[in-house]
Amino acid sequence: MPGAGDTERAQLVTEHGRTRISAGVVSKIAGFAAREIPGVYAMGGGLSRRVGQLKGMVGASQDSRQGVSVEVGERQTAVDLDIVTWYGQSIMDISNAVRSNVMDRVHAMTGLDVTEVNVNVDDVFVEGEDDDRGSGSR
Incomplete structure (x- = not known):
């Protein structure tokens, strides 16, 4: 990714000073x-969801960055997402909507140009399966 020398923080420089945005902030958004x-x-993915379930069982809150990895440069960022979709819904439509929303939100909140959002669909949830990992919308 061009300009991605620093994957930990983004740095936006103006004449009045600089703003640094950590990869953790971009991941959370x-x-x-x-x-x-x-x-x-x-x-x-499977393992990170299981870890999240175990955290939930012991009372820890679920990490909003679960399933998200980012590379952050001075002016740009790239995002990789691992998601689980609901059975019966269009994976392509969901992926495109996720990609668009992530690009819009990250850019609007950070000013960073989002060069790519890669969506990896790791599973399809079927209602009635014994699974309490869901946290998204239907």
Whole structure:
């Protein structure tokens, strides 16, 4: 990714000073933006979802960055998402909506140009399966 020398923080410089945006902030925004889309059942691959379930069982809150990884440069960022969708809904429509919403939210909140949002669909949730990992909308 051009300009991605620093994957930990973005730095926006103006004549009045600089603003640094950490990769964790971009991850959190992207995670919330993805969960806003109807059809996203959960975030994260199999192992990270299980870890999230265990955290929930012991009373810890679920990490909004679960299933999200980012690279952050000085002016640009790239996002990778792992999601689970609901059975019976168009994976392509959900993926496109997630991609668009993440790009819009991250850019609007940080000023960073989002060069790409890669969506990996790791599973399809079927209602009635024994699974309490869901956190998204239907």
